Amino acid sequence: MSAAADPRTLVRTAARTLAAAGVASPEHDAAELLAHVLGTSRSRLALVADVDQGRQREYAALVARRAAREPLQHLVGTAAFRYVELAVGPGVFTPRPETELLAGWGIDRARELLAAGRTPRVVDLCTGSGAIALAVATEVPDAHVHAVELSEDALAWAERNLAGSGVDLRQGDMADAFPDLDGTVDVVLCNPPYIPLEAYESVEPEARDHDPELALFSGEDGLVAMRVLEQVAARLLRTGGHVGAEHADLQGELAPAVFGSTGRWADVRDHQDLAGRARYLTARLAR
Numbered sequence: 001m002s003a004a005a006d007p008r009t010l011v012r013t014a015a016r017t018l019a020a021a022g023v024a025s026p027e028h029d030a031a032e033l034l035a036h037v038l039g040t041s042r043s044r045l046a047l048v049a050d051v052d053q054g055r056q057r058e059y060a061a062l063v064a065r066r067a068a069r070e071p072l073q074h075l076v077g078t079a080a081f082r083y084v085e086l087a088v089g090p091g092v093f094t095p096r097p098e099t100e101l102l103a104g105w106g107i108d109r110a111r112e113l114l115a116a117g118r119t120p121r122v123v124d125l126c127t128g129s130g131a132i133a134l135a136v137a138t139e140v141p142d143a144h145v146h147a148v149e150l151s152e153d154a155l156a157w158a159e160r161n162l163a164g165s166g167v168d169l170r171q172g173d174m175a176d177a178f179p180d181l182d183g184t185v186d187v188v189l190c191n192p193p194y195i196p197l198e199a200y201e202s203v204e205p206e207a208r209d210h211d212p213e214l215a216l217f218s219g220e221d222g223l224v225a226m227r228v229l230e231q232v233a234a235r236l237l238r239t240g241g242h243v244g245a246e247h248a249d250l251q252g253e254l255a256p257a258v259f260g261s262t263g264r265w266a267d268v269r270d271h272q273d274l275a276g277r278a279r280y281l282t283a284r285l286a287r
Helices: 007-020 026-038 041-046 053-067 072-076 099-115 130-141 152-164 195-203 224-236 254-260
Strands: 078-081 084-085 123-124 142-148 169-170 185-190 237-246 265-272 278-285
Touching: 007 026, 007 041, 007 053, 026 041, 026 053, 026 072, 026 278, 053 072, 072 078, 072 084, 078 099, 084 123, 084 130, 084 152, 084 224, 099 130, 099 185, 099 237, 099 278, 123 130, 123 195, 130 152, 185 224, 195 278, 224 237, 224 254, 254 278
Parallel strands: 123 142, 123 185, 142 169, 185 237
Antiparallel strands: 078 084, 237 278, 265 278
């Protein structure tokens, strides 16, 4: 290994290694890893003249781990989500960009209530790292935000991320969470587990091998948690309150049907992500 190396050459070489390993975004990840090693940002890598031998070794080790399909976010220790940065690592689900759309929908509903002169109450079920709850609390600081997480490991990450945010974070199962809030909540948001058990082998290694199974799989059809969510949201929401939930792209009809079949929801709709795939449902409590 040479005493110094051009960062562009290092990134190109690393990107080829990651592409060969099946990483979906090899150029992006190669650049992010080098920026992490150098303590800079990806956009400022062009200002780096060369990389010393010690940091080349550190970079090579991270590239090897990424090629083994360890998540990029675990390697750098953080995940970006809307306007916040979250600490993530083993034991917690890594938030995805797709979920930012669901969070944004919930933020819009909360802002509408503020504009109408009401203080919104928002609940994030299955909060994981605290991503949705923190996004709401950050972008709608006057909202009362509550979050719940079952896993002790994930809860530790949520506690770290939500410290000082004002979010009411609790440990527990969403099935019986927040009985003190029954009938008072304006917006319920949830990114539940939704992968069918039979799809285990088809899940990307970054998720299958590193995200907690509790956050991924939900029965034979992937909708067990969604059915629980429907009942919990109906309990928590005031009449006219809103629920939004993420689902798998193949559940664009099945997931909304969980809500539409009960007769207590109006305006049941499905929404696409930026790639045009079915991604999350929304509904309004009619009773």
